[in-house]
Amino acid sequence: MTGPLLRIEGLTKRYRPPSPLPFLNGPPRTVLDAASFTLAPGEALGIVGGSGSGKSTLALCGVGLLRPDAGRVVFAGRDVTGERAPPGMQMVFQDPKASLDPRRRIAAIVGEPLRPAKGEREGLVAEALGEVGLDPAVGGRLPHELSGGQRQRVAIARALVARPRLVWLDEPVSALDVSVQAQVLALLWSLRERHGLAYILISHDLAVVARTTERLVVMEGGRIVEAGTTAEVLARPCHPYTQTLLDAVLPFDPKAAKARLERFRRDRPRGA
Ligand SMILES: Nc1ncnc2c1ncn2[C@@H]1O[C@H](COP(=O)(O)OP(=O)(O)OP(=O)(O)O)[C@@H](O)[C@H]1O
Numbered sequence: 221m222t223g224p225l226l227r228i229e230g231l232t233k234r235y236r237p238p239s240p241l242p243f244l245n246g247p248p249r250t251v252l253d254a255a256s257f258t259l260a261p262g263e264a265l266g267i268v269g270g271s272g273s274g275k276s277t278l279a280l281c282g283v284g285l286l287r288p289d290a291g292r293v294v295f296a297g298r299d300v301t302g303e304r305a306p307p308g309m310q311m312v313f314q315d316p317k318a319s320l321d322p323r324r325r326i327a328a329i330v331g332e333p334l335r336p337a338k339g340e341r342e343g344l345v346a347e348a349l350g351e352v353g354l355d356p357a358v359g360g361r362l363p364h365e366l367s368g369g370q371r372q373r374v375a376i377a378r379a380l381v382a383r384p385r386l387v388w389l390d391e392p393v394s395a396l397d398v399s400v401q402a403q404v405l406a407l408l409w410s411l412r413e414r415h416g417l418a419y420i421l422i423s424h425d426l427a428v429v430a431r432t433t434e435r436l437v438v439m440e441g442g443r444i445v446e447a448g449t450t451a452e453v454l455a456r457p458c459h460p461y462t463q464t465l466l467d468a469v470l471p472f473d474p475k476a477a478k479a480r481l482e483r484f485r486r487d488r489p490r491g492a
């Protein structure tokens with residue numbers, strides 16, 4: 221296939237603020253505003269932005285769990301807008317507790333994306349558990365018998381077991397301790413290199429996206445306000461919001477902050 225693996229075109233989602241009296245409903249609030257980007261096969265894209273900027277809404281519209289009010293999702297050349305988890309696309313949710321069926325054993329949960337007829341099911345599930353650093357013996361347990369970090373790894377194993385072409389990961393490692401974080405991120409990167417897995421990583425942690433993505437999208441107030449290669453965006457942020465994000469994670473250096481501000485004023489695109 222030539223061309224992009226994923227094309228997000230003008231995705232828009234609005235919510236009406238709740239009101240006890242229907243006729244008092246205010247105007248709908250746009251929480252995702254005409255978001256567009258493309259992703260090549262095997263590419264790693266980061267999405268960063270403050271809380272409430274629309275990152276999860278974008279991912280949920282992208283995998284078809286929310287129907288957008290406008291826009292399209294084209295995956296592998298096919299319009300999949302509103303289609304729940306189309307073949308070849310997987311997602312790891314921000315809250316793994318809510319995404320794992322509490323009554324099913326871990327092995328069954330991880331094996332969900334595999335077709336029932338698949339002969340080596342058990343072996344593939346054990347391999348996927350091993351890849352995220354879990355003992356295959358946890359396959360016999362129920363979700364509530366695991367820690368939060370272990371549940372998150374189960375969700376990641378489930379997303380990767382059927383070797384998708386694209387996985388959306390919404391804050392996948394923030395609940396994990398640092399060594400497991402590094403292990404999971406290294407696994408994603410190696411799957412990208414070995415199997416051409418493309419992934420979209422949503423994270424608050426700029427250090428994480430800096431190490432694990434090639435391109436970066438910055439969101440604020442439901443809009444994509446900046447996009448480019450990760451190295452460029454982090455080295456020369458154009459949008460003031462990206463600078464604020466950077467200033468919040470880098471140790472404060474007044475000289476560097478002043479230089480960044482001056483650079484921004486000098487290079488500011490018209491109208492920004
Ligand atoms: N079901 C809903 N009904 C009404 N408003 C919603 C709903 N889901 C999300 N929102 C609102 O949409 C906006 C974007 O939410 P979203 O969860 O996409 O943000 P986010 O960038 O993922 O934030 P965080 O970093 O905290 O996870 C927020 O203002 C949120 O309150």
Ligand SMILES: [Mg+2]
Nearest residue numbers: 275276277314
């Ligand atoms: Mg979110």
